[in-house]
Amino acid sequence: MNKKLIYAGLLALSAFQVHAFQSTTSAQKVEINPAFNIANGLAPTEQQQKISVLEPFRGEFRILGSKEYNDDEQAKFSPIDYAVTRGLFTHPEIARQISINQYDRYLNWQMAKPPIPAQYATQLVSNMHIIPANPEIAKEIKKVKRGDLVRLTGDLVQVNDKDLVWKSALDWNGVGDGACKLIRVDSIKWLENQKL
Numbered sequence: 001m002n003k004k005l006i007y008a009g010l011l012a013l014s015a016f017q018v019h020a021f022q023s024t025t026s027a028q029k030v031e032i033n034p035a036f037n038i039a040n041g042l043a044p045t046e047q048q049q050k051i052s053v054l055e056p057f058r059g060e061f062r063i064l065g066s067k068e069y070n071d072d073e074q075a076k077f078s079p080i081d082y083a084v085t086r087g088l089f090t091h092p093e094i095a096r097q098i099s100i101n102q103y104d105r106y107l108n109w110q111m112a113k114p115p116i117p118a119q120y121a122t123q124l125v126s127n128m129h130i131i132p133a134n135p136e137i138a139k140e141i142k143k144v145k146r147g148d149l150v151r152l153t154g155d156l157v158q159v160n161d162k163d164l165v166w167k168s169a170l171d172w173n174g175v176g177d178g179a180c181k182l183i184r185v186d187s188i189k190w191l192e193n194q195k196l
Contacts, residue, residue: 038131039079041138049076050160051131054168057156057183060191062090063148064109064125067102074105074166077159078129078182080141083107086172088116089124090149096196098125105129105180123172126181131157133186140188149192154185 034045044050061084069075083100094115101108107127114121132138133154144150156168159182168182 036076038077039075039138041132041135046161048160048162051077051184052158052160053155053184054158054170055156056154057181058151058153059086060090060149060151061086061126061128062092062095062194062196063144063146063150064095064098064196065100065102065146066142066144068142069105072105073161073164074129074159076161077166078131079138080130081105081107081180082128082130082144083109084126084128085124086126087124089121092147092194092196095147095194102127107180122175126172127179128152128181128183129166129168131159131182131184133184137185137188141185144188145193147194147196148190149194151187151189151191152183152185153187154183157182157184 032040032042035049037043037045038049038051061082064083064085066080066082068080070079081102083102085095085098089095089098097113098109098111100110105127107125109125111121116124130141132141156170158168159166166182167178169179
């Protein structure tokens with residue numbers, strides 16, 4: 001009987017040691033590369049990395065989709081992009097008509113019958129590159145889902161890193177390269193959840 005108890009105790013100890021080893025291994029994988037400090041909401045440690053504020057930013061947006069990035073040059077600053085609507089297009093019955101494709105920091109979107117002329121419709125759908133202002137926001141920004149209505153507060157910024165110069169658009173009129181918002185977010189608030 002005692003031998004069985006000892007054997008069971010050894011098995012339990014072995015299982016604990018395996019679990020402890022797995023936890024340690026997982027913790028080692030999570031170690032942050034200092035070049036990615038900003039993407040994790042931490043202060044930059046790389047001397048050549050700089051974020052300059054262009055102007056304050058605040059708005060309410062319906063999330064059409066999000067895409068995480070971890071292996072491009074911009075991922076050291078922005079770990080996620082949001083495809084969003086604003087204004088009239090935040091109404092769920094309009095937003096659900098919009099189909100999107102996010103890739104390589106770009107957004108393609110389609111809508112069969114926009115309720116307003118095309119040149120105005122392009123101003124109401126945007127791709128946003130999101131930079132977290134602190135570690136808490138770094139976690140929060142990855143919780144968005146299609147259909148969420150969120151209020152974002154922060155700053156439009158320019159990022160510099162070696163040869164990289166990445167600057168936010170300051171208006172809603174552009175299309176293609178340079179038309180996206182680059183936002184350092186210091187607050188995200190969920191206002192509504194909808195299924196689109």
